[in-house]
Amino acid sequence: MTLNYFVLLCTKYELYIRTMKKGYTSLILVLALVITSSCSATYTISKDNLQGFLANTKPVTRAIEPTDTTKSIGTKECVTNGLTTIECFDGSEYKTLKVNPNTAVIIKDTIKNTTTFYLDTMFATDSTFYGSNSHIINTNYSVNFDEIQVIKIKEVKNALKYKE
Numbered sequence: 001m002t003l004n005y006f007v008l009l010c011t012k013y014e015l016y017i018r019t020m021k022k023g024y025t026s027l028i029l030v031l032a033l034v035i036t037s038s039c040s041a042t043y044t045i046s047k048d049n050l051q052g053f054l055a056n057t058k059p060v061t062r063a064i065e066p067t068d069t070t071k072s073i074g075t076k077e078c079v080t081n082g083l084t085t086i087e088c089f090d091g092s093e094y095k096t097l098k099v100n101p102n103t104a105v106i107i108k109d110t111i112k113n114t115t116t117f118y119l120d121t122m123f124a125t126d127s128t129f130y131g132s133n134s135h136i137i138n139t140n141y142s143v144n145f146d147e148i149q150v151i152k153i154k155e156v157k158n159a160l161k162y163k164e
Contacts, residue, residue, distance in 0.1 A: 040156045042106075043088030043095065047129075047148050050086075050105070054124035057081035062120075063163040064101050064135070078135045080120040088153050101135060102159035109147040117141065119153065 060082035083099045097103065103119040107129070115133075122131035130142035 102156040
């Protein structure tokens with residue numbers, strides 16, 4: 001009787017595993033589809049090029065256009081660096097990207113820490129990038145040039161826009 005119970009238990013467990021594998025396969029396929037069809041793209045830029053773009057910027061107050069979800073809050077004004085475009089490398093060619101309030105800069109340093117900024121909040125000194133990762137809470141972060149390993153720029157196509 002114990003052997004029959006064990007065989008029955010193994011059969012049920014095998015059926016459960018097969019069902020789970022099918023379920024996970026479908027889930028993985030759906031996630032892959034969502035990730036590859038998202039409305040953003042990632043590009044690379046050298047620290048010298050980014051510093052060149054940020055070198056001559058000055059603080060400018062700009063209004064962000066309200067969206068359906070933010071209309072109740074009203075128009076939000078942010079202090080930005082005034083950049084309207086930036087040139088990045090996508091692996092095969094250089095592209096000029098339009099800077100919007102959601103354009104992110106992801107900096108990975110030599111000890112594998114990642115710092116994310118909004119590009120429009122970034123400024124540069126001779127040896128440091130500094131900026132914020134929020135338009136609502138004014139929190140500033142900085143990264144020394146010597147510690148930077150990789151800089152990526154994430155362009156979000158369905159994003160907030162500045163009022164013109």
